[in-house]
Amino acid sequence: MRDDDSRWTDEHGRVIDEDHRGLVYDIRTLIDRRRALGIFGGVALTSLLAACGVKGDADASATPSTAAATPTPAASAAAEASGPLEEVPDETGGPYPGDGSNGVNVLDDSGIVRSDIRASFGASTTVAPGVPLTIALTVRDAATGAALAGRGVYVWHCDRAGDYSLYSRGVENENYLRGVQATDANGTVTFTSIYPACYSGRWPHIHFEVYEDVATAVASGPIVKTSQLALPDETNAAVYATSGYEQSVRNAAQVSLQSDNVFGDDGGIHQIATMSGSVARGYAAALTIGV
Secondary structure (H helix, E strand, O other): OEOOOOOEEOOOOOEOOHHHOHHHHHHHHHHHHOOHHHHHOOOOHHHHHHHHOOOOHHHHOOOOOOOOOOOOOOOOOOOOOOOOOOOOOOOOOOOOOOEOOOOOEOOOOOOOEOOEOOEOOOOOOOEOOOOEEEEEEEEEOOOOOOEOOOOEEEEEOOOOOOOOOOOOOOOOOOOOOEEEEEOOOOOEEEEEEEOOOOOOOOOOEEEEEEEOOHHHHHOOOOEEEEEEEEOOHHHHHHHHOOOOOHHHHHHHOOOOOOOOOOOOOOOOOOOEOEEEEEOOOEEEEEEEEEO
16 A cells, blocks of 8 residues: 555555565556556456455464365456456476476376376375465456366476476476366366475476367377466565475575566566465465466
8 A cells, every 4th residue: 555655555554665565566556557457357456456465464373274275266267257358478388398398298197187286196196295275277268258168277387396297306206296187167277286486597487288178188289378377476485484495585586577587578467376375274376368
C-alpha cells in the first residue's frame, strides 16, 4: 500500500525499500501499465493480489503436512476465465529435458503418467525431499480463452540440491520430479512435488511441455508449447530459509528475473506463478498457459 507521502509500505506501516518490494509491488506496478486481465488471462484482480501474498505468522505455526497446499480457485486460474489471453512465451527446455531430445528419454517409461512426482519409479523408489509444492497448470487457447481438455502436460524440475534426475552426478539412476498428465475439463493438471532449488545462474523455475494429448507426449511426438514457470521472490526467500536449501540462498542473491537468461526479456510477467500456502503447510503454485 502507499502512505500519504506516496511511499510503499507493508501491512504494519513500515516503508518498503524499492529493491525489496517483491512480487506484489511488481504486479501493482504492472497493473498501472497494462490491463490486469490481459496479463493474467482473466484472473480476478482481487484474487490475484490475494494469491500473491505469502501467508502470515498464523500459517507459519500451522501443523506441518506431507501434502502441499491445495490450489484455491484464484490460484488455479479459475475455469470461468474467458476471452483472449497472452500466449505464454516459448522457452528452452534446457539441457535436462528427459524427453529424448538430449539423450535419455523418460517419456516412454511405464509409470511416467502420474500426479505425484516426488518419488522415482521403476528400479528406484527414492523420494526427493523438500518443502511440499503443488503445481497447477491450466492450458487455454490464447485466441479464445477456451479451456483445452485432454492435453498432455509434461513437468520436470530440479531437486532441493539443484540436481536434475537422469542427468546430474549422483542422481543419474533416479527419475523423480518428472511426470505427465492429461488436462481435465477445465484444462488443468495438478502435480504433487517439492519446491525446487535455486542453482547457480538461473532464477527458480519449473519446466513444462504441452502436447496434443498424453499419447503424443509418451511417444515423444510434436510439442505444442515448451516453456517455464517462474517462482516468486517472496516464496523463494521463505523456502530457502529452511534446512536443506542453504545453497539456494547464495545462488538466489546472485540472480534476478531481469538478469535471468530465460525470463530476462520481460521479467517473466507471463510466467510468474500465483502462490498460496506456507512453509509449514506446503505451497501451491499455479499458472495459466496460453497456447
